[in-house]
Amino acid sequence: MTDFFSESLVSIFSQCKICSKRGAKSFFKNNCVCVNKNPVTDFKTVVNRLRDVITINGEVLKAPSHLYLMLNKPIDAVCSTVSDRHKTVFDFIPRDFSTDTKNNALKCGGRLDSDTTGLLLFSTNGAFLHNITSPKNKIPKTYRTILRDSVSASDQLFYKNAAAAGLIIPAQKKSPEQKCAPADISFINDRECNITVTEGKFHEVRRIFLALKNEVTSLKRIAIGGLILDESLKEGECRLLSQEEAEKIFSN
Template identity: 50%
Template sequence: MNKKAGEVCSHTSDSHHTVYEHFPADILISNGVKLHSAGRLDCDTEGLLLFTNDGKFSNFLTRPENKIEKTYFVRLKNAVSETEQKKYTKLAEKGMVLPAEKKSPEQKSNGAKIDWKAVTITNECEITLTEGKFHEVKRIFRALGNEVVYLKRVNFAGIELDESLKTGGWRNLAQSEIKSLKNGVFS
């Protein structure tokens, strides 16, 4: 699915639309098993969500110790110079203390890789991480002294976001994608 901003990754919500509203009933529950997302995206975050009814597989994809990569396109409030880019990249790679936010205490990030969209001043980059802590990408950039104003997951476990999908749209994975995902994850 290409998740819309403003939707939540839960089956019910009193205040927001949910990502599950896009699926027909026969897909939501198949053979008595509920469809669920492998991991979540914040309400204001767009992009790639993977869904499954295989709890073991979903658990494997989301456990930090399995180091499954997730890549996000990020737009920052403040542009970052070439010198600052190097600083951000180095600090993110070695891991950093994430500031406390809402239900999540101050905690250590295991590190992330930042790829800048331009060598000169830019406010756009991609960041790849393997943990998935609460608001982790936003907290990394806040710790670096900046603010995320737009966030979109573009890759999860080697599966690229299908840009032909409109936001809120979904499709079944191709057999080649399933094979690639299972080979990459369970190899």
């Protein structure tokens, strides 16, 4: 079973300022590193800092716990650290949750367009975020959509079946026409529905509905895997996630 929270020893050592990533090879050659009492010579060895005991020359390494946050992203905020025209999603992270060091900074897991709202994840664990966004892991992301045109009951069934079969979505900007993986559509009413995708292609949800001759006018991410957006969070608000909550992402 994949441990989605694991990371390399060199990443942990770099964050803890034990050695740089560039100097890791020399460090492991000149020091005794053990994981659960077993000697380790490969600095790329993957471990879980909460479960595994890491020692250096007999001394237990006390690596700080990672931070995991959920933000209800507001409209017009961009998923970037710097922007000339818009607020960035990092502007909504309280100072109490921010970290100062480059090697242990909060990073954003996956992008949402400026005009898309909803669930956005942050963590100091880069490997965790990569596991969420990597297409090979097929982590489902669910979006609440409002459509331009109302959809009749018969067309709702057509939408659902077409998306489930995998649609050819139109080209947009630098992204060519391409086939997307099967998606699940569940209608709430004739203009509102939830759609779940697993790939994360450029503007994938919007292009799926363009392929269906409709258009998305409002888009909000409401779930990643088994983790559901906390509806008590107003747009622009965030809170810490427990390890148990973060694990829900991989429970689907």
